[in-house]
Every structure is written in structure tokens, then in C-alpha cells.
Amino acid sequence: MENIKEYVQNNKERFLNELIELLKLPSVSADSAYSHDVIATADMVLESLKAAGCDTVEMCETPGYPIVFAEKIVDPKLPTVLVYGHYDVQPADPIELWTSPPFEPVINPTDIHPKGAIFARGACDDKGQMYMHVKAFEYMIKNDCLPCNVKFMIEGEEEVGSKSLSWFVERNQEKLANDVILISDTGMISNTQPSITTGLRGLSYVEVEVTGPNRDLHSGLYGGTVANPINVLTKMIASLHDENNHITVPGFYDKVEELSAAERAEMAKAPFSLENYKKALNIDDVYGEKGYTTNERNSIRPTLDVNGIWGGYTGEGAKTVIASKAFAKISMRLVPNQDWEEITALFQKHFESIAPAAVTVKVKPHHGGQGYVTPIDSIGYQAANKAYTETFGVPAIPVRSGGSIPIVALFEKELKSKTILISG
Amino acid sequence: MENIKEYVQNNKERFLNELIELLKLPSVSADSAYSHDVIATADMVLESLKAAGCDTVEMCETPGYPIVFAEKIVDPKLPTVLVYGHYDVQPADPIELWTSPPFEPVINPTDIHPKGAIFARGACDDKGQMYMHVKAFEYMIKNDCLPCNVKFMIEGEEEVGSKSLSWFVERNQEKLANDVILISDTGMISNTQPSITTGLRGLSYVEVEVTGPNRDLHSGLYGGTVANPINVLTKMIASLHDENNHITVPGFYDKVEELSAAERAEMAKAPFSLENYKKALNIDDVYGEKGYTTNERNSIRPTLDVNGIWGGYTGEGAKTVIASKAFAKISMRLVPNQDWEEITALFQKHFESIAPAAVTVKVKPHHGGQGYVTPIDSIGYQAANKAYTETFGVPAIPVRSGGSIPIVALFEKELKSKTILISG
Numbered sequence: 001m002e003n004i005k006e007y008v009q010n011n012k013e014r015f016l017n018e019l020i021e022l023l024k025l026p027s028v029s030a031d032s033a034y035s036h037d038v039i040a041t042a043d044m045v046l047e048s049l050k051a052a053g054c055d056t057v058e059m060c061e062t063p064g065y066p067i068v069f070a071e072k073i074v075d076p077k078l079p080t081v082l083v084y085g086h087y088d089v090q091p092a093d094p095i096e097l098w099t100s101p102p103f104e105p106v107i108n109p110t111d112i113h114p115k116g117a118i119f120a121r122g123a124c125d126d127k128g129q130m131y132m133h134v135k136a137f138e139y140m141i142k143n144d145c146l147p148c149n150v151k152f153m154i155e156g157e158e159e160v161g162s163k164s165l166s167w168f169v170e171r172n173q174e175k176l177a178n179d180v181i182l183i184s185d186t187g188m189i190s191n192t193q194p195s196i197t198t199g200l201r202g203l204s205y206v207e208v209e210v211t212g213p214n215r216d217l218h219s220g221l222y223g224g225t226v227a228n229p230i231n232v233l234t235k236m237i238a239s240l241h242d243e244n245n246h247i248t249v250p251g252f253y254d255k256v257e258e259l260s261a262a263e264r265a266e267m268a269k270a271p272f273s274l275e276n277y278k279k280a281l282n283i284d285d286v287y288g289e290k291g292y293t294t295n296e297r298n299s300i301r302p303t304l305d306v307n308g309i310w311g312g313y314t315g316e317g318a319k320t321v322i323a324s325k326a327f328a329k330i331s332m333r334l335v336p337n338q339d340w341e342e343i344t345a346l347f348q349k350h351f352e353s354i355a356p357a358a359v360t361v362k363v364k365p366h367h368g369g370q371g372y373v374t375p376i377d378s379i380g381y382q383a384a385n386k387a388y389t390e391t392f393g394v395p396a397i398p399v400r401s402g403g404s405i406p407i408v409a410l411f412e413k414e415l416k417s418k419t420i421l422i423s424g
Numbered sequence: 425m426e427n428i429k430e431y432v433q434n435n436k437e438r439f440l441n442e443l444i445e446l447l448k449l450p451s452v453s454a455d456s457a458y459s460h461d462v463i464a465t466a467d468m469v470l471e472s473l474k475a476a477g478c479d480t481v482e483m484c485e486t487p488g489y490p491i492v493f494a495e496k497i498v499d500p501k502l503p504t505v506l507v508y509g510h511y512d513v514q515p516a517d518p519i520e521l522w523t524s525p526p527f528e529p530v531i532n533p534t535d536i537h538p539k540g541a542i543f544a545r546g547a548c549d550d551k552g553q554m555y556m557h558v559k560a561f562e563y564m565i566k567n568d569c570l571p572c573n574v575k576f577m578i579e580g581e582e583e584v585g586s587k588s589l590s591w592f593v594e595r596n597q598e599k600l601a602n603d604v605i606l607i608s609d610t611g612m613i614s615n616t617q618p619s620i621t622t623g624l625r626g627l628s629y630v631e632v633e634v635t636g637p638n639r640d641l642h643s644g645l646y647g648g649t650v651a652n653p654i655n656v657l658t659k660m661i662a663s664l665h666d667e668n669n670h671i672t673v674p675g676f677y678d679k680v681e682e683l684s685a686a687e688r689a690e691m692a693k694a695p696f697s698l699e700n701y702k703k704a705l706n707i708d709d710v711y712g713e714k715g716y717t718t719n720e721r722n723s724i725r726p727t728l729d730v731n732g733i734w735g736g737y738t739g740e741g742a743k744t745v746i747a748s749k750a751f752a753k754i755s756m757r758l759v760p761n762q763d764w765e766e767i768t769a770l771f772q773k774h775f776e777s778i779a780p781a782a783v784t785v786k787v788k789p790h791h792g793g794q795g796y797v798t799p800i801d802s803i804g805y806q807a808a809n810k811a812y813t814e815t816f817g818v819p820a821i822p823v824r825s826g827g828s829i830p831i832v833a834l835f836e837k838e839l840k841s842k843t844i845l846i847s848g
Contacts, residue, residue, distance in 0.1 A: 221826050321732075
């Protein structure tokens with residue numbers, strides 16, 4: 001049996017070239033202009049799984065983008081691992097902030113940032129990590145050392161709420177039956193200190209629209225007499241946080257788990273430098289909910305952020321217009337026990353209730369997902385920790401992440417199995 | 425001498441065709457992508473003045489777009505009228521709200537809105553009115569009945585602050601010497617009740633930029649820990665009005681002229697239906713400064729409106745991003761005695777002062793202009809009123825407009841003459 005390090009060394013150039021081809025495809029699921037590229041990416045993923053040695057590969061049609069399914073059943077009596085990943089990526093804008101084109105991968109030649117790191121949209125979310133699993137599988141097949149059954153389920157709508165995945169999972173419980181699920185789509189404390197994410201925040205994502213007058217107006221003739229939808233929207237959004245940065249939506253905190261002082265003290269032991277954090281972001285100060293540390297604010301506390309806002313004239317120069325409409329995309333990160341559909345409904349009710357009579361307001365729920373906590377005494381967690389310990393020489397630290405992978409809660413509900421969030 | 429009504433009737437088709445050709449040119453001064461069309465429009469205006477009978481026509485170069493100057497000197501001893509207009513137009517976006525393409529003029533065939541009205545960007549701001557003066561002049565030349573000297577000065581940067589016009593007027597006082605200035609760039613009470621605008625509001629237009637972290641961040645990992653520039657911007661903008669919709673910038677109202685109860689009672693006599701106003705705009709309620717009526721709010725009171733706002737992800741679908749930057753365009757309408765440069769400085773100081781330490785703020789003044797009041801006992805006003813009375817059968821009503829024509833104050837300062845704002 002070939003040593004895995006030798007195998008990687010002998011095949012490095014091929015691995016890199018294949019991954020780079022995958023990264024070149026702009027599989028932006030949020031923008032329908034890229035639909036052709038999203039499909040092409042699915043095709044490439046399917047071919048890579050076939051080449052790696054799966055018995056069955058299948059392009060599963062859904063109401064949205066297809067799901068790539070593949071499997072290798074060694075022996076039905078052995079345990080089965082389901083590997084989940086996604087082949088879609090976030091939009092690349094604002095394009096001007098990229099130092100190299102997002103879909104022309106560059107291997108970092110310098111010592112600034114990790115040498116050898118690949119810069120491209122999707123390189124670390126999630127094409128790179130997904131590909132790592134494909135290649136680990138390939139190694140085990142080629143060396144006849146695969147100790148369990150493996151299934152792959154790679155979707156194309158993770159960045160837009162995984163709607164088709166829910167549809168697919170609900171209809172394919174048998175096909176997807178497994179003992180443990182592996183997802184590599186979370187971060188690691190550092191390149192020398194591995195970590196396994198045990199907690200995830202939930203998400204509620206909405207879009208709001210404020211309409212004032214039925215058409216754009218001249219601000220000279222109408223300025224001061226009508227509700228300006230942009231001014232009103234800013235007032236409404238501003239009112240969603242109080243002076244302590246608590247969220248003001250009634251009922252929002254009702255089900256939030258309050259951690260004990262002991263638990264918070266344990267969390268506070270994780271290595272963290274506020275100075276380095278501020279320096280890395282070039283900010284003079286952090287900003288958040290009163291009474292909580294930075295690490296608590298982005299893990300055990302829910303938040304509300306505007307992810308996008310637009311209205312009126314945004315081009316070059318000046319236009320003295322009062323826009324008819326103003327818009328914002330708003331997302332709330334939720335913690336375990338908060339139900340995203342309940343929070344979405346609370347937000348909608350509250351946001352509509354605070355609108356002045358001079359405007360009309362629409363709240364359109366985009367998508368959401370539940371928060372999640374993984375037990376660290378499970379076999380899956382212990383196996384992952386053993387693999388990390390062998391590779392890095394130190395055991396992994398369990399951490400809670402501020403991000404959301406709503407499908408983790410879905411998997412538990414539909415497939416009755418736990419997920420291990422193993423970083424790559 | 426041919427009767428003017430007959431002249432208009434006999435030349436109507438030619439007049440309309442010429443105006444339509446002028447309206448087809450997208451002379452958007454705010455967007456440099458249209459610079460070629462702005463220049464082409466200046467050329468067409470110059471040709472029309474030559475054809476109408478001016479002795480001298482001149483394309484006057486400036487640091488920006490050229491100014492079309494033309495004159496007919498009948499006798500240096502006679503009074504001279506200077507006609508001002510502008511050949512540039514506002515940007516046409518949001519394009520989807522147009523029922524016909526903005527630069528493909530349509531003559532309204534229905535009875536909804538005035539039959540025969542031309543729908544096109546610039547049709548009533550200001551190409552149509554400017555063209556009316558050219559054709560009135562043509563009539564008087566052709567019929568040898570021009571009773572005074574006439575000068576035309578038509579600029580191409582009115583919609584972006586008339587910077588080059590200021591430059592030009594300051595350098596050409598002799599060329600522009602006149603006894604009265606005519607501008608047709610304001611509204612009329614109705615098609616049967618003429619009005620002459622005697623007051624204009626000033627303007628201060630700024631752009632603000634709020635910067636938080638040095639790059640776009642994932643809202644899952646950073647949500648709750650850093651100042652989100654969009655949330656901060658909404659809080660800052662929201663704080664610019666108090667609960668009575670008074671503007672909170674310190675010193676903002678210091679020089680605002682407070683009208684007497686008698687003056688306000690006189691103003692209140694102007695015909696106005698709040699119900700029709702709301703109906704026309706399809707709003708359930710008006711909105712504005714406490715203690716003032718709608719007609720006062722848009723004429724004798726200063727205002728602050730956001731004209732544009734943008735930041736983060738504004739495309740289709742959802743992106744869970746915390747943007748590095750957020751922007752807004754904000755304009756303040758000012759009343760006589762408020763100095764626009766002083767107000768701009770007050771705004772800038774205040775806006776910077778209310779920024780939390782977690783962000784940095786830039787305020788970039790765009791342009792501005794002073795408010796203005798015209799005396800109704802001047803010869804110019806009386807002559808205009810006489811013309812209106814003969815044409816409409818009723819005298820004009822003097823009104824104050826909420827809009828701004830900053831150059832009116834400039835003309836008074838540089839050319840020492842009064843302006844009559846005569847609607848068309």
C-alpha cells in the first residue's frame with residue numbers, strides 16, 4: 001500500500017490542475033446569468049467522482065440546480081459515511097476589491113498569506129474542501145484500503161439557501177441512508193491548531209422594500225412634504241438595535257440559550273488577541289452587543305446585519321431625486337433553540353408595524369435555517385479528532401462557529417444522523 | 425405683421441419636429457458616458473439660435489461643457505433681456521419606471537395627462553421651455569417686431585451644479601450685460617392659472633462614505649463583532665431628523681427666516697387640496713416637519729433628503745456579506761439667508777462627529793447654491809405679469825418654489841440684475 005504522503009506528492013500536479021479547472025468555472029448560484037456555468041461545474045464534479053472510483057454516479061435533477069450523487073458500497077454491513085459539499089460559489093462582486101480575477105486561480109508565490117494557497121472565488125468555500133474528500137477517496141480506492149461505504153452528495157444552491165437540497169433529501173432518505181455525515185465548510189483556529197466546529201448559528205434572511213410616492217419625485221418640489229423611502233428605511237433599520245446593540249424585535253431573544261458563567265469562562269480560554277483582530281480588519285474598535293465579548297458575539301449570540309441596501313440615484317455625480325422605493329437585504333444569525341421561521345415571522349410583523357402611514361412596506365423572506373450543536377462524545381467526532389491528532393500532532397479543539405449551515409439541522413431531521421464539521 | 429397664433433399654427437409641425445430631434449439626444453451631464461451626446465446637443469442648440477436670427481452665435485468653451493451664447497442687438501440704447509436655459513438633462517434611471525423610452529419622445533395621444541404633451545427626458549426640464557424662447561424670438565425676428573436686445577446663454581451643467589457657468593459668468597460680465605434675466609425652469613399652478621416664482625430654495629449636496637472593516641466580511645463569522653457600515657450609516661442618517669422631523673445638525677436653523685403669521689396666512693390662500701395631492705402620489709399620508717403645512721414644508725422650510733444610498737450586495741438573491749463600505753448622497757434644500765457653504769460645513773462637522781469609533785467617515789461636498797427672493801414690484805416682474813394676463817386672461821400669482829436654481833443668486837451677484845422666473 002502506497003503511503004498517503006507519497007501518493008499526494010506523486011499526484012500533486014494533476015490534483016492542482018484538476019482543482020484549478022474547477023475553480024475557473026464561475027458557478028454563481030445567486031445570479032441566473034451564470035446558470036450555464038453552474039451546470040458545467042456540476043458536470044465536472046460528477047466526472048471527478050467517476051474517475052475517483054465511485055460505482056454509481058448520478059446527476060439528480062431537482063426543481064433548481066442538480067445534485068451530484070455518487071457512492072461506493074464496499075459491504076452493506078459496514079458503516080456508511082455521507083460526504084456533503086457544494087459546487088456553487090458566492091457572487092464575486094465588488095470585483096474591484098480582488099487583486100487577481102476571481103475566476104482565474106492564482107497560486108500564491110509569496111510568503112504573504114500562506115505560500116501555495118490558491119486565490120480564487122470558491123477556493124475555500126467550498127470547492128477546495130469538497131475536492132479534498134474526492135481525492136482522499138481516490139487514494140483509498142487506488143490502494144484498496146477504503147474501510148467503509150462512502151456516499152457523496154454535492155449540491156449547487158448552498159449560497160442561496162439549499163432549497164433544492166431540502167426537496168431532494170426529503171424524497172431520498174433511503175438513497176442517502178448513512179451513519180455519519182462529513183462536511184468540510186467551516187474554518188480552523190490556525191494551520192497548526194486543528195478545530196472541529198460543534199455549534200453553528202441559524203439564519204433568517206429577508207429582503208425589505210419601502211414604497212413612498214408612486215414615482216420618483218424632484219427633491220426641490222417635494223422635499224419636506226412626503227416620506228422619503230430611503231430616509232424612512234434608514235430610520236426603520238436604525239431602530240432595530242437599541243443603544244446597547246440589543247435587537248429590538250419583540251420576542252427575538254425569548255428562546256435564546258443563556259450560557260452559564262462556567263461555560264462562558266471555558267469559551268474565553270480559546271486563544272484570541274483583540275489587538276490583532278482589530279489590526280487585521282484595520283478598525284479602531286470592535287462593535288457589538290453590550291455585555292458580551294467579541295468571541296461570544298459571533299458564536300453564542302444572535303445578530304442582525306444589513307447585507308445590502310439600495311435606492312435612489314447611485315451613479316456618478318448628483319441627482320436631486322426622491323426615490324419611490326428603497327430596498328435592503330437583512331440577515332439575522334440565530335443561535336440554537338431560536339426557530340428561524342418563527343424569527344422570520346416576528347421580524348416581518350415588527351418591521352411592518354414600525355412603518356409610518358406615509359409608506360408601504362413589504363418583507364420577503366429569502367431563506368433560513370436552524371442553529372445546531374454537535375455532541376463531542378459521538379463516534380464520528382472521536383474518529384475525526386483521532387485523524388486530526390495523527391496529522392497535526394495535537395488534538396482538535398471543539399469550537400462554536402458564527403456561520404450557518406442550515407442543512408445540518410435538515411440532515412438530522414430527515415436522515416437521523418449527526419454531522420461532523422471537519423475543516424480542511 | 426403676422427399674428428403670433430397664426431405663426432405658431434403655420435409652423436407647428438416644424439417646431440415640433442425640431443424639438444423632438446433635440447429631445448432624442450441623451451444629454452445626461454451627470455454621467456460621463458454621455459459626454460458625446462451632451463456636446464451634440466450644444467451644437468444643435470447653437471444651430472437653432474443661428475437659424476432663428478441671432479447676429480452672433482458662439483460656442484463658449486469652459487472647463488466643463490460648453491455654453492451656447494447668442495445675441496441680437498437691435499439698438500445698444502434699448503434694454504437688453506438675457507435668456508438663460510440649459511440643454512443638459514437628469515439621468516433617466518430607474519429606466520423601468522418609464523412607460524416609453526426616455527429618449528424616444530412620444531406625443532401623448534390620450535386625454536390622460538394633457539393631450540399633446542411630449543413625454544421625454546428633458547421635455548419640461550429644460551429643453552422644452554428653452555426652445556419656447558428660441559421660437560418666440562424667431563417670430564419677432566421674422567415679423568420685425570423685436571422691441572429690445574436679446575441675449576441667450578444656454579448651459580450644459582445645470583443638473584450637476586453649474587460649475588462651468590459660474591466660471592463663465594465671472595469672466596464675462598460685459599458680454600452678458602443685461603437689464604433683466606428670463607428663466608423658464610419652474611412650474612405653474614395650473615394650465616389655466618399662471619404663476620411666477622418669486623422665491624427659490626438653496627441647496628447643499630453632499631456624498632458620504634462610511635468605512636468599517638478593510639474588506640467585505642462573511643456575516644456568519646463576523647456578524648455581531650464589527651460595526652457594519654450599512655447599519656451604522658442608517659443609524660447616522662436616521663439621527664439627522666428628530667421625532668418632529670426637525671433637522672438635528674447643530675446651527676442648521678440659526679439663519680432661517682421665520683415668516684410672520686400674516687405672511688403664512690397669505691400663502692395659505694393658494695389653492696391646494698391635500699386629498700388630491702395624496703391621491704396623485706398614491707400615499708396614505710404626507711410626512712414632514714411638525715408645525716408646518718405641506719405648502720410651507722416645500723417652500724419656506726429647509727429639508728434634508730437622502731437622494732441615493734448603496735452598499736453591500738444588491739443583486740439577485742442573497743449574499744451573507746458585511747460590506748466594507750456604505751454610501752449615500754444627501755441633499756439639503758435651504759431657504760433665503762441660509763448660506764449653502766456654511767450649511768455644508770455644519771453638516772460635515774456634525775456627520776463626522778456622530779460616527780462611532782468603529783468606522784471612519786468621509787463627507788464630500790458635491791455642489792450647492794443660495795436661496796433667492798425676487799421683488800414683485802420690479803419692471804421685469806410687471807412685464808411678465810402683463811404678458812401672462814394677456815395670454816391667460818388672468819394675472820399671475822407670485823409663488824415660492826421648493827426647488828433650487830443656484831445660478832439665480834450668482835446672476836444677481838455677478839451681473840447685478842434681477843431674474844424673472846417665468847414658467848412655460
